[in-house]
Amino acid sequence: xGIISKSRKKSPWIMHYDCTSCNGCDIxxxxxxxxxxxxxxxxxxxxxxxxxxxxxLVTGSVNKRNEIVLKNIYNQMPDPKCVVAIGACACTGGxxxxxxxxxxxxxxxxxxxxxxPGCCARPEAIIxxxxxxxxxxxxxxxxxKKVAK
Amino acid sequence: MSIxxxxxxxxxxxxxxxxxxLLFGIDRKITARMQNRFGPPVLQPFYDFFKLIGKQxxxxxxxxxxxxxxxxxxxxxxxxxxxxxxxxLMLMFILAFSGVSLIMGAxxxxxxxxxxxxxxxxxxMMAYEPVLLLMVVGVYKVTGSFMISDIFNxxxxxxxxxxxxxxxxxxxxxxxxxxxxxxxxTSHHGHQELIKGVTTExxxxxxxLLELTDWIDLVLLLGLISLFFAKPLWVGILIALVCxxxxxxIDNISARVTWQWMVKITWVAGIGAALVNIVWMYLIP
Numbered sequence: 001x002g003i004i005s006k007s008r009k010k011s012p013w014i015m016h017y018d019c020t021s022c023n024g025c026d027i028x029x030x031x032x033x034x035x036x037x038x039x040x041x042x043x044x045x046x047x048x049x050x051x052x053x054x055x056x057l058v059t060g061s062v063n064k065r066n067e068i069v070l071k072n073i074y075n076q077m078p079d080p081k082c083v084v085a086i087g088a089c090a091c092t093g094g095x096x097x098x099x100x101x102x103x104x105x106x107x108x109x110x111x112x113x114x115x116x117p118g119c120c121a122r123p124e125a126i127i128x129x130x131x132x133x134x135x136x137x138x139x140x141x142x143x144x145k146k147v148a149k
Numbered sequence: 150m151s152i153x154x155x156x157x158x159x160x161x162x163x164x165x166x167x168x169x170x171l172l173f174g175i176d177r178k179i180t181a182r183m184q185n186r187f188g189p190p191v192l193q194p195f196y197d198f199f200k201l202i203g204k205q206x207x208x209x210x211x212x213x214x215x216x217x218x219x220x221x222x223x224x225x226x227x228x229x230x231x232x233x234x235x236x237x238l239m240l241m242f243i244l245a246f247s248g249v250s251l252i253m254g255a256x257x258x259x260x261x262x263x264x265x266x267x268x269x270x271x272x273x274m275m276a277y278e279p280v281l282l283l284m285v286v287g288v289y290k291v292t293g294s295f296m297i298s299d300i301f302n303x304x305x306x307x308x309x310x311x312x313x314x315x316x317x318x319x320x321x322x323x324x325x326x327x328x329x330x331x332x333x334x335t336s337h338h339g340h341q342e343l344i345k346g347v348t349t350e351x352x353x354x355x356x357x358l359l360e361l362t363d364w365i366d367l368v369l370l371l372g373l374i375s376l377f378f379a380k381p382l383w384v385g386i387l388i389a390l391v392c393x394x395x396x397x398x399i400d401n402i403s404a405r406v407t408w409q410w411m412v413k414i415t416w417v418a419g420i421g422a423a424l425v426n427i428v429w430m431y432l433i434p
Binding site: 003004005006007008010011035038040041042043046047048049051052054076078079080141144 | 177181184185186187188189190193195196197198199200202203204205206207338340341344345348349350351352353356
């Protein structure tokens with residue numbers, strides 16, 4: 001593939017959404033962006049705006065209140081896009097799975113591409129999850145082209 | 150218009166974005182080193198640009214693309230006027246049109262972030278436009294003409310007669326490049342209070358074109374700085390690059406201010422310095 005495919009791998013802009021996380025995974029996610037791990041050298045920027053983002057990082061379990069917010073953010077992101085579920089709560093619902101208002105993992109609401117396990121997930125694991133998501137962006141772009149045809 | 154002029158214009162249109170993108174990449178690298186990080190590769194702005202081209206196009210309304218293209222083409226027009234050594238006053242007006250197109254684009258959508266960004270952009274234009282016009286007045290007083298070609302024909306560099314105007318212009322450069330402390334129309338980081346200000350509602354190709362315009366704007370403004378020392382042009386270009394480095398340092402050591410403070414200080418210090426320079430030239434011919 002050409003220059004666009006190569007560029008896609010080198011500039012993944014992430015967006016972080018916190019679905020009622022306990023702040024453990026959030027802090028580890030933001031730790032990836034600090035000068036210590038320096039995710040910017042991989043081209044990763046935290047953009048806070050779904051219209052600019054390529055990868056959505058979700059932490060925490062989804063409940064009935066923030067389900068609509070999560071769907072809204074996901075739908076506003078332009079294709080190709082990936083979703084990374086970070087932490088036990090985002091993967092399965094974690095210890096909150098049995099709660100009456102919790103829907104379980106993020107995959108019950110939007111399609112998830114990469115699961116990063118852990119409570120809380122380590123920054124190395126999170127960066128690894130983002131890198132795996134970068135690899136999936138190309139497949140998504142191919143699928144996008146087929147739909148266009 | 151001769152073949153030579155057309156060739157110069159085409160070369161400038163192709164070279165300016167490449168040069169501007171590289172300068173932005175170096176900016177990000179230097180910024181990262183100042184923050185004790187390794188930083189992205191120098192070609193990172195180009196990667197961002199091509200990635201954005203490959204994304205799905207989501208337009209909020211149909212006129213948005215017109216404004217983005219207006220922003221781009223007016224900037225290219227100003228650049229062509231600079232390399233062909235045309236009228237400096239007309240160049241400033243075309244540059245203002247380019248800014249107005251961006252504001253119109255940001256105002257054409259219903260997002261409050263975009264609207265607030267557009268309003269702040271208007272405040273920025275209100276602050277810097279008088280200084281840019283006074284710069285043209287000062288250049289006219291020295292060379293007796295609005296044409297850039299006459300600056301090159303002038304025997305002494307402009308900097309000797311317009312030192313205060315030069316300082317005012319560097320001050321305005323910070324506002325024009327939207328660098329901290331005056332980055333409030335598009336906050337530098339996307340997770341601050343304004344998300345991304347005027348560019349909030351632009352995505353995919355439109356955002357890529359806005360970045361391209363930023364690169365052209367940067368080259369254009371550095372070109373305008375180098376006019377102040379035009380006699381050996383390479384000294385002017387060197388001064389422009391030093392000024393750009395100075396802007397990066399300022400960007401890294403300052404926090405954002407309020408727009409009231411910006412307008413007040415730009416009008417008092419910027420217009421004040423420019424006017425003192427012009428009045429001084431009338432008194433001491």
